[in-house]
Amino acid sequence: MSKVIFQHPQSLKHNTYHYCPGCGHSIAHRVICEVIDELGIRGVTIGVPPAGCAVLAYNYFDVDMIEAPHGRGPAMASGIKRALPDSIVFSYQGDGDLAAIGMAESFHAANRGENITVIFINNAVYGMTGGQMAPTTMLQQRTTTSPAGRKQALDGYPVKVCEIFSQIGGVTYLERCSVSSPAGVNKTKRAVRKAFQCQMDGLGFSMIEILSMCPTNWKMSSVDSCKWIDEVMSKEFPTGVYKDNIPDLKKNAEKIS
């Protein structure tokens, strides 16, 4: 008997990615599709891609999708989920999308405890528009709009989304991962799976932040980009679980039943 250990995920379309070589988005897409397959939720999943490099995500995800205006994914996802409570809804967002223009929508979807999943791709730049400074750009990091490096006095600090969101009452599960190494990819997959499972169990808002390479705008090779995440970026944005209310919520549910 042969056993399948690696195959093209069923919910990933057979299209060539438009992403740059070494880009973290393509890895994140694949991870999500593998999870969707494993959980058997392709037919009930509705995804909300952002304005950002992932704006064409519907070319890759073989699930129903509706593109949101820049930053508005969590509001749209809230509308979809409330109207169709049996569906599995995720919004997929960049750092500019989530932590700058869409901070209010993200914060309040989280605070309402919307039973949705947010996949948050932190690549420390605005990828799609050509590498401008993002809310998550590191201090001293050069971008096209911080040409001398991000200065705290002028540009403020990198926004630590998981740290901030861990304080929000409505959040159930929150983890920061990275796709810069095979071990990181495996961890990311486990986290994404946990987040979707959390939603399937009706336990509320989950978000997975993924530190993700943007070799093009970092002006680094693919390998150096992975190294930069491991050696620099993850020092500012430590990976790990930031909030996990799943066991408590499950215990409470058991008590009630």
Place this chain on the structure above:
Amino acid sequence: MNKVLMSGNNIIGEAAIRAGCRFYAGYPITPQNELTEYMAEHIRKAEGGVFIQSESEIAAINMIAGASATGTRVMTSSSSPGIDLKQEGISSMAACELPGVIVNIMRGGPGLGNIRPSQGDYFQATRGGGHGDYRTIVMAPATGQELADLTMDAFDLADKYRTPVMILADGMMGQMMEPVIFKKPPPRNYPEKFMLRGAGDGRSKFIRGLLLDPIDSEEHNWKLYRKYEAVKKSEVHCDEYLTQDADMVVVAYGTAARIAKGAIKRLREKGTKIGLFRPITLWPFPERELRTLALKIKNYLVFEMSTGQMLDDVRLALQGYADIEFHGRPGGAVPTPSQLANVIAKIYDKID
């Protein structure tokens, strides 16, 4: 069906729920709070009814866009400054061909302005408001009964053309108590193929507004244009009052039309031959109907609670075929019918 007495804001809410609206999101702003509050209390009583007090008008319009994509009947409401914030979403819904009803209970502007009734948002409503080559169907009710009827119709129109429809009223209409009879809405007719409800075992679908290829994008714009042309052909509504024998006709909509009607009644008692032309749809504007009227009547007075916005559409419709005067009260000022009657009388006396 019994006649009931309700405020305009509540009439809109009740009509929406009766028309099958099952998703409402909104953010408080005067003078439309009673509508948001009505939905909070009543929509959840309907099966599957969802109410969300959103964090902003931007969030509200995107929430209804998401719910609309699932095939749910949706509505949001606000007043002028909040409608500014919805424009991104309205443009996006037009692009993505998502039906939905947006209520603007206008107040004085620009800026925060004041909370008095006004009609300063005509351009914003009828010219698109948001960016890009799109139109919004705009209905301008003038009575409590019309608030009910047009709100119900708005949902059907939104479905039929898969586009956002705006109810444009003002603080006066929103807060006035009036008797109303709710008609029985027709059954909904919205094909499943336009809904995102999960792919099941079938092909997945997507809804998008971004079309990177200019040829695709051009074709999409022409497709929308053809749809708007069809709307222009079939969905124009207007009302005439005492125009048969009139020497001069006042053109006004919504609250301004009601004030004008009061003024005209007073003037008619004195034997002055004045009539009223009242657009009920502001986009599409009743251009042909007004031009037809101009075949026999050559003098018009446009009255708006603004410095003159619908005036442009009247000029475009009449294109030099008639004389057009204007009287406006912007910024939340509302004349009484007798004040307006004096203005009309002066202008009437000048015509030969």
